[in-house]
Amino acid sequence: MSRNTKDKTENWIQVFDSDAMYMIFTHKKCLPHTSISSFDLDDTLVTTSSGKKFSTSSTDWKFLNGYVVPKLQVFSETSKIVIFTNQKGLTHNGALDDAKCKEFQNRVESISKALEEVGVFIQVFAALEENIYRKPLPAMFDELLVGHNGGLKIDKSTSFYVGDAAGRMERKVKGKKVKKDFSCSDRNFASNLKIKFYTPEEFFLKEAPVSYENDAIDVTKFGRRDTKKTEDILNVNKTHEMVIFVGSPASGKSSFYEKYFKPNGYQWVNQDTLGSKSACLSAARKSIINNSVVIDNTNPSIEIREEYITIANKAGYQVRCVFFDYDKKISFHLNKFRAMVSTKKIPDIAIHSYFKKLELPTIAEGFKEVVKIPFEIDDCFKSAEERELFEMLF
Template identity: 40%
Template structure:
């Protein structure tokens, strides 16, 4: 008896958003992919016959031909109707440009089988009890082998018959063998690497196997092993698998910069109402990652605090966006007013102190891209004005170069048609005598509402400037709640003016 190894090759079209099971691509057979129950695509832009895929198992590649009217794309490059491209397993196929990402997955499976050795002597004519048993055993093995061959042949016929069925037929959801192949391969690779971290050598010592993504030491530069969310009260941070600390940071706003609403509305209608801004986004992000930039998104999501946005749905949306880009990304989400909300630099400070493994960020080599650039109406033909200049101010506060999405992704020339706030605190005279304290006191009773972040000098100003002028100080730090502050302020107003020494960052807080 001897053992021999057989290798089986398979090829599948794998959905990167995991909305449907992998679709088998037989060797040399053309498979039509499009809007159908099998792909679970219902977008009318996607034709029922959007692309044809013909796999070449020997070359490990797939020939793609666009059949539909609307463009399909590969790695952000539009294909064009009736045009063809050769797709490798490392490429990302978008059935519609910027939407429905898929990848080709080739898998080799090896199997060892027992078979009769060619050198096995033939049974002699001598009749013996042992000889009969041996001949019986050999006959049994041959019979089992014959059954196994017939069984495999039947399976191949059934498999081929299934592939000949049009993919527009009703999807029966497949079976358990259609699980995400790429995910399983990644899990197996991870388990293997963990098992081989320390391998004993012949001398009894241990050889350490380092991770390719590690730099000087695992504690400072090792890539994250899994995706995870971290909560910091008014800040949520998502770190996707593979994020590595770097000195160079490529930072982006999310809404209006990386994505747009698919519905065309200003605010998304649900967690699926989004699409990538432009196909160039994919190539640019991948290029930055290859140049060892850390990709970071900073996004304001005040709708969470107002109860208009469900935080769990927002998390799912962000995970899907990162998965679609196919590069490791870290996302900072400011859910309330305060120091984390742009243009304040709280999210950047959090990145520097807690999310870059103590690796100092090179501000000159880093940059930020955002659409809230303060541009005026008609800054370009038929263009609306920007809703604010918070992104431009954020970059200024952080100290990095700023670009708009049009400048960065589409290589458009910068425009000077933008406005900044008239008040620039950098131009203030910081000398103590620059504060005209004599003019601050009002002859009539008033409420002075101080606004500012903690430790910016509100309490000092209240106690050293307003209190000597007869103002009563109301502070949440002392009273414990804003309701008590309101009650105390009403009581004091019967006698004197009042200074409210709280942060009072939002319009709602100041209106109380």
Template identity: 35%
Template sequence: MNRNCLLRCVLDSHEPIKLSHNTEVTIGRSKVTKIKDQSCSRKQLTLKADCEECFVEIIQHGINPTGLDGFALKKSVPYKAKHGSKIEVLLNNYFHVIEFDPPPENSDNSKINVKRKLPEEYTETKNKKIKVEMQDTDNSKEATENKWEEIDRGELYVFTPKGVKSSKKIAAFDMDGTLIKTKSGKVHPVDMNDWQISFPSVAQKLKELLSQGYKLVILSNQAPIGRGRVKIEDFKLKIESIVDKVNVPIQVFLATGKTFYRKPATGMWKYLLEKENDNIAIDIDDSLYCGDAAGRVANWAPGKKKDHSMADKLLAENLGIKFYTPEQFFLGHSIQNVPFSEPEFNPKKYKSGPFNENLISDDLEILVLVGFPGSGKSFLSKQIEKKSNFKYVSVCRDILGSWQKCAAEATKLLQRGKSVIVDSTNPDVESRGRWTALAKEKKVECRCAKMTTSMAHSQHNNRFRELMKIKHVPVNDIVFHTYKNKFTEPSTKEGFKEVIEVQFTPTFDDKTAEEIYKMYLLEK
């Protein structure tokens, strides 16, 4: 059988390139491909077709990666591509398709016809005017002018460009790494102009969603604004330039602090629903969210770094909304075999247990608590005080300032016939030894109550306290890791009568607080 092989440009920007049987063909920056991009080598890759077995051997030679079906190739390593495989001469750019004629038997891609109908994710939009017809939605109003709003003293900024129209269907996107990427290739932009559209299909995809009646929204965490590293006035100009570039009305929400607006918490979405959608209820089942912070592990595709967080994926899970990675949404890549990490703590599955009555003793004692910051020690102390009818009284280093002051206060309480709860982290033998020594000196019992709350769970509790504005000493990640490194398992050998393991048992003032607690609040 005589069989031909072609490399066809999906945008028809040049004539198909014939790949003769067992003949090496070089592809790169040239008049043939019409690629002028300096980041593309003149000898970017070589292709050698086997028209009998119906595959093409691909080897990347250029400095910058070539893509095959969405995955970056490794330099100088041979890969096999089959009929219908998509080749990106530069990863995510200059898309081509391999075609055998006649196609191999039983090929899923045997009916490829790029000329008649391009894959929608690769449709070129440059210099084309696309007519967009919005579906009418009751009570929706179209914005007549560009408008910026500052909410909660700059914790949230909202940009509503002219043409934005409310809808029950929302298509929401992260910004950095999703709709845009840096020109410099660095993780963080070097200035306000260091950006470009991430994928050639972005504008087309957004226009298609708009024509289907979706309201387009950007939800972006921008902590550098809140920390003063970036001026909001400069960032506003960047946002307006991005909206102009994609050439569709897309409403932008910027969370600048560590409040409930910051993803994965749902504050931006809540504000959209309550204040920025003309009182139109959002249909969660018919809405979507796309972002790059999905928790993909290192080398989820060849040469790809792990995602910086999983805030976007967890936001979607908090909302119960369909989630897509940028490559999945804009390029049509499958995520079936992409490895994702999972959060260390899942608040949706956490079930608290009953109060442990054994924590209260008839004997006068010092009860030493052990656990991470945020593990529930202060909450447990209050429970014990109340359930013991205040026979127990806590001493807390966060309040008194030093263990010496706590020891002095504990001595006074013991003299008054009160048992003492030591509400401190007490991670090691040395810190706990001060209390076993004091108990021995005062001739009272000494027991230990170790919180079983994990570090991730404790960090979740700490974040919950921040969001609910519960008065407490601020705790950063350094403190958590310091505790983890110092921790040694408490034992009766230290002088404790017994060591009791205690599960954190939260209670909530109202249903809203409980709903927030059961959301993913951590970004990793």
């Protein structure tokens, strides 16, 4: 199976292109409905029959417990049964693994056949890459809404999602220790869709909800950045100076430079553009001659900042620091958003590395001033849809 294709068989639609990689399975008797009863697949509806963490073949599965099928039978009478599942393991470096893909399709068809025998007909959406189709983002649900539900409007008040990635902490169940959930993506998926959410234990076993911790951050709780107030805080003037940025990857430093410093003639030194620290130091020495300059790198350590401060001192320039005082969760959110609307996602390890190395900047290093920039939302979205995407839980 190649990319840049849209293949359709009797039951499957497969979309593999640069912006979307997903598959949709629809049983021929799975009919459109205004109410959607939706579920994750692995460790929610099914688990491995081998006892291993991941299935070893298309037949290595069994229903999670004895309550799954009866419950699906009940809800199939008044709603459409839909499965939304992330299956990035079917790809490698953006390319589809044909063998794994076929095995997954056979497993889905095997599950569908077992449910067909008890009068339950399913539709399955599988996201294959880390993009807007991957939970907790809503594009798979949007795809259902737009093209795979007969044009019917969905009643979200009667729809719900069940999944095991719920952010639950390590806990004991019947005396046995249960590991914390690997993420909160299923809970956040339901939240982004504005539908009810249940864990498998709550839905099938009627267990009470347990405490959880969300690994995403709600950016709607933060204020909007006031441009005039920010300009006043930065106090950009005609005095020649060096400004050293300190901030994590994907924190919007370059956009900040473009908006607040470039219009005032500040030169720009950036390692992503120049390629190495030595090139940045060389550019700083040249740029600072009769110019103000911004060092737009992460600059987490005192040692790195000292090299630039020395250059400024030799030129007789004052040095200020602009510190992007953002929580790590904010950095991850910004990184994921940026990857969806513009540039390639920065590896998570780069963000972890920055925060591990971070030494908080102080005046004692030789700065005239350390300007702290808290996280606030800049109104720089290209559309209402882009803003809506930004405000979702990732």
